[in-house]
Amino acid sequence: MYSPHHPTRPESLRLGQHHTRLLHWGTDDKPLLVLLHGWMDSAATFQFIADQLASDWHLVAPDLRGFGDSDWNKGSYYFPDYLADLDALLNTLSPTQPVMLAGHSMGAMIAGIYAGIYPERITRLMLIEGFGLAQTRPEDAPERYARWLKEQQRQPVLGKLESAAQLATKLQGRNPRMQPEHAYYMAQQLTRPAQSGVQYRADPRHKGVNPVLYRLDEAKACWRGISAPVQWVFGGDMWDHPMAKGVLDTLDERRACFKQLQETTISNAGHMVQWEQAEALAHTMHGFFSP
Secondary structure, X not given: OOOOOOOOEEEEEEEOOEEEEEEEEOOXXXXXXXXXXXXXXXXXXXXXXXXXXXXXXXXEEEOOOOOOOOOOOOOOOOHHHHHHHHHHHHHHHOOOOOEEEEEEOHHHHHHHHHHHHOHHHEEXXXXXXXXXXXXXXXXXXHHHHHHHHHHOOOOOOOOOEOOHHHHHHHHHHHOOOOOHHHHHHHHHHOEEEOOOOEEEOOOHHHHOOOOOOOOHHHHHHHHOOOOOOEEEXXXXXXXXXXXXXXXXXXXXXXXXXXXOEEEEEEOOOOOOHHHHOHHHHHHHHHHHHOO
């Protein structure tokens, strides 16, 4: 059975109209490093990283709205809301000083856009498996809106789970290098007891289509505004990489947007690097964020 080396200190914080659950690792006298998780994940995803880093940093990770134990929206979810939540969080955690920021997947996309909007708020930025989405076309809009309208007519649901152990088996199937005890720990963190078995902590609405198209040119414009050093982190298994779904062919033009960019590929890892190679990722983070 897995037991955290550095247990979390949970906190409930009100950001705007939403209650947000935070996890803290380490002590307040250490340098602050803010961590943003990915889609259908939660702050607990960084526990295995915290085991390696919490002695040297004060790590803070929120459950993004609609995930984990943070409040759900009453309707759809839109990307700018996450930028507003991050802004409110940083203004609470460090109102006068810039911070170090790292994100995984969706969390990395939030972090990258924010760092270009308010470059003075970020001293160092790590983007882990989160380099933007595939470009869309204006011609995609009618079909996308139609799908979204149809989804509004029915309540979305997530698949039922008999137990956390069942989800742990699924997590290991998708992330074959994940240790069994880590898979079970994450399965517990991503679910809560239900009348029959367990249910995901995430809002089912996240499974719906986003009616707003992804505009790569807008993302690139934000990235060009980043003044902090940036570290990209790739999982070495390209077949499991989001770039394989339309990002790889535009990677060079995305790279060109960053003034100070360095890259690291972590071998024997897929998209969930923090689960499969936590020690290697922590080593990369330590090197990048150390003074």
